[in-house]
Amino acid sequence: MRRNRILLAALALAVAVTAVVALREQAGPPPEPTAAPETSAELEPDRAPTGIVALDFADDRHGYAVRRVCRDGPADVCQAHLLATTDAFQPAEHRDLAPGVGGYLGGLTGFVVLGPQRLRVGAGPDQHYSGDGGRSWTRVEGEAAPVDGIPAGSRLERQCQQSRCVLRVVLPGSGQSAALRHPPALTDPRPLPVPARDGRWWVVGRAVDGRAPVVASSVDGRDWLVRELPAAPYAGWWQAGVAVAGNAVYVGVTGPGAEAAGSLLTLYRSGDGGASWARVQAGVASPSLTAALVVGADGEPRLLDRSGQTVTGTGGGREFRTVAAEQRLPKGTVTWTRGGYLAETPYEHLVSADGSTWTRLWVA
Numbered sequence: 001m002r003r004n005r006i007l008l009a010a011l012a013l014a015v016a017v018t019a020v021v022a023l024r025e026q027a028g029p030p031p032e033p034t035a036a037p038e039t040s041a042e043l044e045p046d047r048a049p050t051g052i053v054a055l056d057f058a059d060d061r062h063g064y065a066v067r068r069v070c071r072d073g074p075a076d077v078c079q080a081h082l083l084a085t086t087d088a089f090q091p092a093e094h095r096d097l098a099p100g101v102g103g104y105l106g107g108l109t110g111f112v113v114l115g116p117q118r119l120r121v122g123a124g125p126d127q128h129y130s131g132d133g134g135r136s137w138t139r140v141e142g143e144a145a146p147v148d149g150i151p152a153g154s155r156l157e158r159q160c161q162q163s164r165c166v167l168r169v170v171l172p173g174s175g176q177s178a179a180l181r182h183p184p185a186l187t188d189p190r191p192l193p194v195p196a197r198d199g200r201w202w203v204v205g206r207a208v209d210g211r212a213p214v215v216a217s218s219v220d221g222r223d224w225l226v227r228e229l230p231a232a233p234y235a236g237w238w239q240a241g242v243a244v245a246g247n248a249v250y251v252g253v254t255g256p257g258a259e260a261a262g263s264l265l266t267l268y269r270s271g272d273g274g275a276s277w278a279r280v281q282a283g284v285a286s287p288s289l290t291a292a293l294v295v296g297a298d299g300e301p302r303l304l305d306r307s308g309q310t311v312t313g314t315g316g317g318r319e320f321r322t323v324a325a326e327q328r329l330p331k332g333t334v335t336w337t338r339g340g341y342l343a344e345t346p347y348e349h350l351v352s353a354d355g356s357t358w359t360r361l362w363v364a
Contacts, residue, residue: 049346050364053080054111057339058153060353061086062116064134065363066097082119082134088351089363097121098128098137112170113338115153120175129175144171144178150201150221156191167191167203169221184216184224194338196244197295198273204240204251215242215251217274229253230279232266243336243355245295247273250317252293252303267301267317280317292334294341296327297354304329327356 054066063085070078080101083092101109101122110123117133120140127140150156153172158165167189168177183189186205196202200217203224207214213229234255243250249270256264269280294302300313302323310328311320332345341352350358 047347050348052344052349052363055342055344055349055361055363056111056113057337057342057351058113058116058118060339063089063339063361064111064113064119065089065092065349066111067363083363084133085363088359089361092363095134097134098130098139100126101128112155112175114155114170114172114175118153118172118175120170127175131173140175142176144174144176146179146181147171148181148222150180150218155193156201156203157193158189158191165189180221182222182224184214184218184226186214186216186226190240192242192336194336196242196249196336198244198246198249200244200274202242202244202249204242213240213253215268215274215277217249225274227274227277229268229277232279234264234266241293243293243295243301245299247271248295248299248316249274250293250295250301251277252301265303267313269316271316292336292341294329294334294355296356298356302327302329302355304331304334330358 051067051069052065053068055063056065057063065083065085066080067083068078068080080097082095082097083089084095085092098121110121110127112120114120117131119130119134120127121137122128122140128137129140130137147169150169151172155170157168157170157177159168159177160166165188167180167183169180170177184203184205185208186203187208187210189203189205191201191203200219201221203216205214205216206212207228213232214226215229216224216226218224229251232253232255240251240253243252247270251268253266253268254264255266267280268277270277296302296312299316301317302310302312305311308331310323312323312327313320330343330345330348330350332343334341334343336342339351341355343350343352343358349361349363351361352358
């Protein structure tokens, strides 16, 4: 019983929320997928997975994690606790989550880091906010009034009702969400939750007619630069991710290839901060959908292929090659956070400031 529970927890971690965002051909929220994407994070029978079910950073020092601890018994009871750190979780302070959140069964339906001392946990009508690093909690009541821009420390999320999805700003001072008065002109928006390396907010979606792929960026959420991308060599379901290095911005989208090839990757590059775009790579067979597009210190994109091997672009992503062992991405989910890239496997958690070298976090 306990072994099955550990394996299920590890699988849940391997498909955690990433910086990869899903798009579809029509406007509105897509239906639930019939099968989860394959993961490159393999289970190792002789190695115990970690108990971490959520992990995020407010900056390069302040991080928070949620540990799920289970004990054997007739009810198979689990309990979740908050960990706080200013030094890679060595050491970490143990704090209580809000009452009823992550309690008896150890579940966690939402975890948002809004600043060094600001957190929101829970989902729907049962959300709680802390302004003191999890030492105390208050219930989040209602929604905030619409905002003209995105305050520092906020997060972007999308909210869907029936067939319409809109951008929402999670406010760092209260944990409430608010509508943007001047959102980018696109449908089915899928935002990166935090600013990219260039400090800008990035959203991928569809043109207003629901057909062409579009990418939008903004310094503060008041004015948006919106550009259509060249057509991908496929239609229907696809996914997209954004990565930034200086003036170079990459968008990678995936879609169905031939049955033997699995999914295909199409890569777009902008050399002027998103003002213009070119399709620079026609297709890499079977990329892993569990890792965000990563840009290394050399300005070249990196990703995991379906076999779990790291490939890196050359010439701005025009070609891809396998990297040396010391440059490999961890075989798990990779997300962009305010503390840099975060990689998570069932067994370890790593951070990287440059997308090339990785440091293990001592949290389990």
